[in-house]
Amino acid sequence: MNIIGITMGCPAGIGPEIIVRYFKQRTPDSRFTPIVLGDPGILQRCCNELECSLLPSLWQPGLDIPERAIPVLSLSQLPSDTLEWGKPTLNTAKAMVSYIEKGVELVQNSQLDAICTCPISKDALQNAGYTYPGHTEMLADLTRSPRYAMMMAGKRLKVTLVTIHCALKEVTALLSIHAVLKLIRITNLSLKNDFGIASPRIAVAGVNPHAGENRLFGDEEDLLIHPAILQAREEGIDVSGPFPPDTIFFTAAEYGTYDTIICMYHDQGLIPFKLLHFHDGVNVTLGLSIVRTSVDHGTAYDIAGKGIARCDSLTEAVQLASEISSNRKKRLCNNIYET
């Protein structure tokens, strides 16, 4: 059975609340068991506020995982009675980082099979002195994974991103044949080995309107994206494009023609993705030596503590972490990206 470590995310956000709701609603599954890396006092407060009969129960790696409880590895003891929902502090930021660091360590020591992360505030992360734009880059650094990528995965649509968190005006300067080709390769490998798709069909979106329309509206498609596609096809990857970005997502989601769309920038992929999958989408980091999934939403400070946050994305993310972990074990390969 896979043990999936759920990191609690920002203690002042909706992370603790969606964890409690998840445990309250969950149907036990013989394939995996979840544990939490976080703060037992804050989880206890959420249990009280959500009238959850399950209670946090302290757990340590190697010990049996208690049933009918919320097993938690205690990594912080923040003052839960005075913590203000929606108001991160330096201490909450340091705590949320400790959950992630410990999660990585435990997967690397084979004491967990995967981590599933609850949302952190990138702003709070920076204010606490960490220069990473988010989990993705922090995890790539902690696991020394030089090639990584962000995928948003849903049943109707999957997208991966060539550029992630950068200003829109920087996007075209960051595009290159190498960057697009690298992402096509990582996406193809992950679809095969992590998702068990024998022959992945990948589409690549252009970056300009109408994918440039014969250079009328830009030449990145001809100069950078198309050469990368040709090279990947020579390597035997079933990839096509560049397609006009305004229609390719509809084609993929409506007709199931492609398994993943490679996107040139964050919002190109995440806007169509979240329209379809806001509540049940999963963020997966491809290219890491460990398995990491995440909810697809943020800290939602505007509703933290109100008892209305939904846990559907967390439910999907925990399950997908277990599936990917099992798929890698079947292939007797923890790191599908090593070669």
Ligand SMILES: NC(=O)C1=CN([C@@H]2O[C@H](COP(=O)(O)OP(=O)(O)OC[C@H]3O[C@@H](n4cnc5c(N)ncnc54)[C@H](O)[C@@H]3O)[C@@H](O)[C@H]2O)C=CC1
């Ligand atoms: N994986 C991660 O750690 C992520 C972190 N973030 C961070 O979260 C912070 C807030 O980001 P926003 O852009 O405001 O996005 P957000 O996803 O936190 O909130 C957007 C809207 O969706 C609602 N919402 C979000 N999750 C919900 C849920 N589970 N149930 C019901 N309603 C929900 C919120 O109330 C808000 O109205 C930022 O600091 C951002 O960097 C954003 C995305 C992912």
Ligand SMILES: NCC(=O)COP(=O)(O)O
């Ligand atoms: N928009 C997705 C997002 O912000 C997730 O970032 P990360 O924390 O998974 O790197």
